[in-house]
Amino acid sequence: MKKLIIGVFSALLLTTGGCDTDALHNLNINPQAPNTIDMNFLMTSAQLGTASGGSRGDNRFIDWRTNMGVCAHAIQQLANTGGGIASGDKYIDNFEANAAPWEFLYNDVLQNLAEIIRQTGKGGFEEGRRVNMRQAARILRAYNFQRLTDYYGNIPYDEAIKGVSDGLFFPKYTPQSSIYADLLKEVSEATTALSTSAPDEGFAAADLFYGGDITKWKKFGNSLLLRMAMRVSNVDVAKANQYVTQAIAGGLMTQVSDMARIKMATGPSQWTNQNGISRAFLAGDGGQPSPLSATLVNWLKTKNDPRLMIYSGGIGGKDKVAANQKGLPNGLDATTLQTFLGKAGTNPMEEFSIVNPKLLDIDDDYVFMNYSEVELLWAEAAERKIGGATDAAGHYAKGVKAALQQWSNFDASLSVSNASADNYVTANPYKGLESIGEQMWAAKFMNWWEAWADWRRTGFPKLVPVNYPNNITNGTIPRKLRVPTGEVASNGANFNAGGTLPNELTTRVWWDGGK
Amino acid sequence: MNKNNYQKILSLLLLFTASLSMTFAQDVLVKGKVSEDNGNLIYGVNVTQKGSSKGTSTNDKGEYSITVKKGVTITFSYIGFKPKDVVVGNNTTIDVSLSPDAAVLNEVVVTALGVSREKRALQYAVTEVAGENFTKARVNNLGNALSGRVAGVNVTSPSTGPGGSSRVIIRGNKTLGGANQPLYVIDGVPMDNSQQGTAGLWGGADQGDGLSSLNPDDIESITVLKGANAAALYGSRGGNGVINITTKKGTKRKGLGIEFASNYVAEKIIDQNETQHIYGQGNYINGVATAPTTIQQSSDWGLQGWGPKMDGRQVIGVDGVQRPYTDAGNNFTRFYNTGSAATNSIAFTGGNGQQNFRLSLADLRSSGILPNSGFDRTNVSVSTDSKFGKKLTLTGKILYSKEKAKNRPNVSDSPGNANESVWRLPANINIEDTKGDPDKPGAIPASFSPATLAFGKRAVGNELLSNYSDFWGSNAYWSSYQYNNTSKRDRVTASAQLKYDITDFLFATGRVSTDTYYTKQESLTPQGTGYNGGGNINEYFQLNSENNIDGMLGYHDNFGKISVSSFVGANQQRGKFERISASGSGFSVPFFHALNVSNNRNFGYGFSESGINSVYGSAEVGYDNYFFLTATARKDWFSILNPASNSILYPSIGGSFVFTDAFRTKMPDWFTFGKLRASWAQVGLTGNLGAYQTTQPYGLNSATHLGINMASFANKGTIANPLLSPALSTEIEFGADLKFFNGKLGLDIGVYNQTTTDDILNATISQASGFQSTSVNVGKMQNKGVEILLSGSPIRTNDFEWDVSLNFAKNNNKVISLIEGSTELVFEESRTRTTYIKHIVGNQYGTITGVTQKMINGQPVFNAEGLPVRNDNYETIGSSVASFTGGINNNFSYKGFNLSFLIDFKVGGNIHSGTNQRLDQWGFSQNSLQGRDGEAPLSISGVNEKGEPLKLTLTPNQARNYWNALGDRNAAAYIYSASFAKIRQLTFGYNLPSKTVSKTPFQAIGFSIVARNLAVLWKKIPNIDPESTYSFNGGAQGLEYFALPATRNIGLNLNVTF
Secondary structure (H helix, E strand, O other), rough: OOOHHHHHHHHHHHHHHHHHHOOOOOOOOOOOOOOOHHHHHHHHHHHHHOOOHHHHHOOOOOHHHHHHHHHHHHHHEEEEOOOOHHHHHHOOOOHHHHHHHHHHHHHHHHHHHHHHHHHHHOOOOOOOOOOOHHHHHHHHHHHHHHHHHHHHOEEEOOOOOOHHHOOOOOOOEEOHHHHHHHHHHHHHHHHHHHHOOHHHHHHHHHHOOOOOOHEEEEEEEEHHHHHHHHHHHOHHHHHHHHHHHHHHHHHOOOHHHHHHHOOOOOOOOOOOOOHHHHHHHOOOOOOOOOOHHHHHHHHHOOOOOHHHHHHHEOOOOEOOHHHOHHHOOOOOOOHHHHHOOOOOOOOOOHHHHEEEEHHHOOOOOOEEEEEHHHHHHHHHHOOOOOOOOOHHHHHHEEEEEEHHHOOOOOOOOOOHHHHHHHHHHHHHHOOOOOHHHHHHHHHHOOHHHHHHHHHHHHOOOOOOOOOOOOOOOOOOOOOOOOOOOOHHHHHHHHHHOOOOOOOOOOOOOOHOOOO | OOOHHHHHHHHHHHHHHHHHHHHHOEEEEEEEEEEEOOOEEEEEEEEOOOOOOEEEOOOOOEEEEEEEEOOOEEHHHHHEOOOEEOOOOOOOEOOHHHHHHOOHHHHHHOOHHHHHEEEOOOOOOEEEEEEEHHHHHHOOOOHHHOOOOOOOOEEOOOOOOOOOEEEEEEOOOOOOOOOOOOOEOOEEEEEEOOOHOOOOOEEEEEOOOHHHHOOOEEEEEEEEEEHHHHHHHHHHHHHEEEEEEOOOOOOOOOOEEEEEEEEEEEEOOOOOOOOOOOOEEEEEOEEEOOOOOOHHHHHEEEEEEEOEEEEOOOOOOOOOOOOOOOOOOOOHHHOOOOOOEEEEEEEEEEEOOOOEEEEEEEEEEEOOOOOOOOOEEEEEEEEEEEEOOOEEEEEEEEEEEEEEOOOOOOOOOOOOHHHHHOOOOOOOOOOOHHHHOOOOOOOOOOOOOHHHHHHHHOOOOEEOOOOOOOOOOOOOOOOOOOOOOEEEEEEEEEEEEEEEEEEOOOEEEOOOOOEEEEEEEEEEOOOOOOEEOEEEEEEEEEEEEEEEEEEEEEEEEEEEOOEEEEEEEEEEEEEEEEEEEEEEEOOOOOOOHHHHEEEEEEEEEEEEEEEEEEEEEEEEEEEEEOEEEEEEEEEEEEEEOHHHHHHEEEEEEEEEEEEHOOOHOOOOOEEEEEEEEEEEEEEEEEEOOOOOOOOOEEHHHHHHOOOOOOOEEEHHHHHHHHOOOOEEEEEEEEEEEEEEHHHHHEEEEEHHHHHHHEEEEEOOOOOHHHOOOEEEEEEEEEEEEEEEEEEEEEEEEEOEEEEEEHHHEEEEEEEEEEOOOOOOEEEEEEEOOEEEOOOOOOOOOOEEEEEEEEEEEEEEEEEOOOOEEEEEEEEEEEEEEOOOEEEEEEEEEEEEEEEEEEEEEEOOOOEHHHHHHHHHHHHOOOOOHHOOOOOOOOOEEOOEEEEEEEEEEEOOHHHHHHHHHHHHHHHHHHHHOOEEEEEEEEEEEEEEEHHOOOOOOOOOOOOEEEEEEEEEEEEEOOOOOOOOOOOOOOOHHOEEOOOOOOOEEEEEEEEEOO
C-alpha cells in the first residue's frame, strides 16, 4: 500500500511539469490588442485629444468646466446667473472645473505623445523613423504642458508621464520657471528639427492640423515659441529676448489660414468627434446657459466692432439689431438679476445676447492658435523692445485685421471685408500696450484659457471684479486653478514639497509674479 | 378463501386485538431514576410516552414519575446522549442509564474540495449553518442571511433593492485592492460571485452578484471555511476563505416525497429621516428668508429649504399652481411602495438507495419599494446519484436559474437616483404634486399652461423638474418610471462526478463542472431628461463561464490505533468572459426608446480568458482517534502571470488534540469534550488581477475621426506590470472546541494572525504619471483577531427548550507597508469630493480621510463671515471597517411552537454621510435650523486666520452660508459612527402535531412568520441607516450618498410535506 501511495505521489510530482503548458500561457495573449501599432494612429488621437479631450471620449468636459466655466466667465466674455457650472462668474469653488484639465490632459493626450516620443526615440520600435511626426509630437507635448502649467503653476513635469517607461507613479513637481525653460528649448529644437525633406511615412494622412505640411508646422512651432517667450517676458527677460529673436528669425504665421486648428465632425461619436465647445452650449444636453458678458458686449459696442454680430447670435437668439445687443453683467444670481432688470420670471438666455449659434455647429473647427495672436504678440514685443522686434503699430494693424477676419471658417457669412477691417483699424488705432491687450482679449473669443493667461500677464483689459457673497477669492479674479483633490490626496507629499502653494484660486503662478 | 379476503380478516383480527388491549390497558404510575453510564444522575432528561405529547422530565436527583398505560413505550432522551426506549411492563420502577451519543462528539463536516471529515480531526475553525436558516429568512441574496450567524464573518448588505449584492468578508480584509470576498463552492463547483456592477462616485446601480441566483430551498447546509488553513487546498482562490454550499439530494425512501413551501414577504421602508418640517421652500433674499412668489423663484428654489416658517400663505409651484405653505407631510411613505416577494417552491425526492433523485422548482416574484422595480427568479434543480454495483457511484447535478431584475435602483450621484430626489423636496412640497403626467409619471403633462411651459424652454413630455436652472436634481417619478435599468440572467451550474472504490481503502473520483451565465443588461436615460435631453441607451450581452476538471485519488486505512487518510488530485480551471455591447444616444422617434432609432450608435466588444492548472495533496494521520496531524500542499500555475514566474506552492500543516479523550479518566464528568487545534498555512490571492495585465498593448479607438484611425494604449487607465506575482497570505491559527455537561454548553474559541505580503493592488497613482492606477505587488497587511462562539441550552424540559448562541469576533487590521516610497494610497473618493478612502501605513485598511477645518494652537479657524477655513491636506477622520462584529441567536421551542430571533451588531466603523451634508446645505436638516430667524442663533468660537481669538454670533444669512459651506470645508463634520445593533431576524413557527397531520394526506405541515430587520436597536447616525453604503467596491465602504432607504420585511411561510 505504501508503495502505491508513494507511486501516486511521484507520478503527480512528475506530471507537475506538465501543468505549466503553452496552452496555459497562451490564454494570456489578448486576441483583441496588438503589441505594436502604427504610431500615426497615436498622433491623430493626440491631436484630437488636444482639442479638449476628444480622444478620451468626453470632448465637452474641459471646455464646459474649465475653458468656459472658469476662464470665459473670469475674463468676462460670458456671464451666468447659475451656480457651480460657471464658477468663474462669481469666483466660487467647483471641484470638476479645477480637476478637468489635469484629469484629461495627463491621462490622454500627454500619454499618447509620450509614447510616440518613446517609440520613435532610442530603443523604441520606431527608432530613427518618422522624424517629422516625432517633432510634431514634441511641439504638441509642449503646447499641452504649457496649458497645464498656466492653469496650475508648478506641476509634475520632469518626472511626469514616466509611469510606463520608468515605473514612476508619484512624480515630483517641477517649478514653473524650469518648466518654461524646457518648453522653450523643446519647441525651438523640435521646430528646427522639422524637415521638409524627411520622408512622410503616413504623417500627412494622420495630421489633422496641417495635413503633413511641414512649412506650416514650422510656422506654428515658431509662433508657439513666441507665445511662450512672451508669457515669461515679465519675469525672465533674457529668455524672452532669446526666444522671441529665434521665433521671428525662424518664421511665424503669416496669414489667417496658417492658424492651428483641427476640423471636427458630427460623428460617429458625439463624445469623440464633435466640437466640445459647441456641445457644451447645446441646449437639451445639459447646455451652458451663459449669455455674453456685458463687459464684452459693451466693449464691442463702443468700438463699433463688426465682431459684435459675429460673437452675438442676438438677444435670446432673436433680436439681431446690433444696437440692441445687451450682455449679462457678471456676478448676478437669479435673485439679483430680478433686481437688475426690475422684473421677475426671466430667463437670462431670453433677455441677453447669446453666443452666435454659427460659431457653435457641432462640427465647427477647434482652434488652438490664430495668426492674429502672433501679430499682436509681435507688436507687444516691439513696444517692449523684446527680441529685437520693431514696428509695433504695423503688427498691431495686421493682428487686429486678422482677428476680424478669422471667423469665416466657422461660417461664410461671418467674413469681414478688407475694407471694413481696415476702417476698423483706422478707427481704433494703435495706442500702446493697452490697445494690444484689449485686442488680444477680444481676438481670443472661445480660446478662453489663453485669454485668461494673457489677462493675468498683461492686466488688460482692465476688468472690474465682482464680489459675490460666499466667493472664495475675496472678490478678486482667480489667478490659477486649484490642483485637483485627487492629486493632492494621492501625491500629497510631492505636492506639498513642490506645488504652487497655497492651493487657492488667488495664488499667482511664477510668470504672474508668484513663486 | 382468496388472498384478499384472508388479508381483510387478518386486519379485522388485528384491529380487534388492538381494541381489546386498549380496553383492558390500565393506568400505572411509573417511577425511576436516570443516570449516566458511570452512575451520575442526570437532571432534565425528557421522559415521554412514544406517539403522544405526554411527558415529564427528571428532577435534580435524576428522578421522574409518569402515569401511563401498561404496554406503552417510554422514551428517555437527553442532549448528548443516545435516546432509550423502554416498554412499560409489570415493573413500575424503571431505572435507566444513558450512554453518551457519539454523534454529538463525532460531527462530520464538509471541508475543502468537498471532503467530509470528522470535526474532531480538524485543525482549523469551520462553522456550519443549516439550510433552514436560509429558507426561513427568505432574503433574495443568501449572503445577507449569513449576517450575524458566524463569528468572524462580516456581512454588508447595502440598501440597493431586490436582486442586490451582498458583501461577505471573513476575518477582515486581506487585500488592499478590494477583492476580499470568499470563494463560493456549490457541491464542489466554484461559483462566480462577481459583482456585475456597482455604484461609484458618479452614481450607478448595484447589478447584483452570483449568490442572488440561488434558491434557498435547495440548500442543505452552508459551511464557512474561515481561515487560510481551512481553504489552503483551494490554493489561490481560497485566500479569503471559502463558503461551501451543499445542496439537497434524494435519499432512500418509500414512494415519492413531495415538499411544498410557499412564502410571502412584505417589505416597507424604515423611515429614519429626521428632517425639519418647520421651514419651507425658499431662499435668503437680502438676508431675509423668502418664499417663492413667481414660477421662476419656485423653480430656482425648488430644491432649497431656506424659506420662512411655513404659515399657510399661498405659494406658487413650478407648475404654476398656488398651494398653501404648510407642512406637506412625509414624502417617504408617499413615494415608496410596500414591496412584496412571493415564493413558491416544490421539490420531489425519491430513491431506493441505488438510484436517488431530487427535482425542485421554485418561483420568486417580487416588487421593490422603489416604484416600478422588482426582481423575479425561477429556479430548477436536478440532483441524481446512482450506484452501479458496489464500487461505482455517479452523481449529477444541474442548477438552473432565470432572473429578471427590473429597474435596479440608481444610487449615489443624482441623475437617476430617485432617492436623492425624495430627500431634495422642501417640507411644503407634496411629492405627489411632482408626479405630472399620470400616464408618464415624472413628465410634464399637456395640461400645463403655455405660460408655465414658456419658462425654461420646457416641452410637454419632458422631465418635470423642480429646478430648471439645475438640471441635475431629477424628478423621483421620472427616475423610477422613465429610466429603465433592467437585467436578465440565465445561469447553469452543473457537474457530473464519478466515484470508484478501487478497494475498501482506495478510491478515485473524477468531476467535470461548469458555471455559465448569460446576462442581458439594458439601461436607458430617456429622451427629455433634464440633464440629457437627447437621452441615451446602453445594452449588452455578456457571457461569463468557468469550467473545471478535477481528478482525485483517495486512501484511507487503519493500522491498529493509527489511521491514515490521504488524497492527491489535480484541477484544471478555465474562465471566460465575453461581452458585446451597443449604445445609442439621441432618439429620433419621440418616446420610442430603442437602439435602432437612436442617432449615434456605437458598439463595443470585450473578451478575456484565463486559467489555472493545479495539483494538490493532503495527508492526515490519526492516533487513537484523539490526535490528528494533517499536512496539505497545492501548487497553482496561472495564465495571468508572466510564464517566468507563474507558479506558487501553498503548504499547510496543523494538528488537533482531543484531550478529553486522551485523559478521559482524569477529566471531570461535566467536561464532555475538549479539543485543541493549531495550524499554519499559506494561500495565494490573485483576485485583484485580471487577464492581460502583464503587457501594455495598444488598442484602436472605437471611433475614427474624419475616417482616420486613432489608437492609444489598450488600457489607458492602468499601467501593466509584467513582474506581478500572486500575493501570499500566511496564517497561523489556534483554537479550542469545548463542550460541557454533555453538550449543554459549548465554547469554540479561535485566535489567528494573518499576514498578506506582496499584495496585488490596483493602486491609485498620480495622474501626472500618465495613468490613473497600476497593478503592483505591494506591501504588507496584517489581520489579527479572535472569534468566540458560545452556545448553550439553558432550559430543556419535555415541552420547552431554549437554545442560545452568541458569537462575536474582533479583528484588528493594520497596513504595514505599501508601495516603496509611499505611505498612503488613495482608494476611493466620495461624491461630495471632500473625502477619500485611503490605505495609510500604520492604520487600518480603508482609512477615511477628508478636508478638515484649519486649526491654530488647537483652535478652529474661521473667516470674518464665520465660515470654517479649511486645511489644504486630507486628515484622517475615520475608519471605514467595523472591527467588532457579532450576533446573538435565541431559539425557544414549546411543543409545536418555535420562536427564534437574531440580533446582530457591528461596532467600530465610521461612515461619511453625503446625505447629511447635503441636508444641511439644502436647509432640510434639524441642524440647519440653528441660526435661522426665529430660532436660537448660531455662534462660532475659535480664531481668525491670524490666530487671534474670534467669537461671532452669525446672522441668519451667515448661518445659512455656514451650513452651506461646512461640509466642503470640514468633512469631519459628517463623519459618524457606523456602529449599530439590529433585530436582524425574528421567526415564529408552528408545526402541526403529527397526530393531527396523520388525519390528512400530509406528513408534516408547518407555518412560520418571519420578520427581517425588525428594528434598529441602536445607531449613532441621524437620518440614514448605518448600513447605507452604496458600493460593494471595498473602497467605498464608509461612504454614503442617498441610498435606498433600509427596509423591514415581514413574511409568512407555509411548508407542507406529502
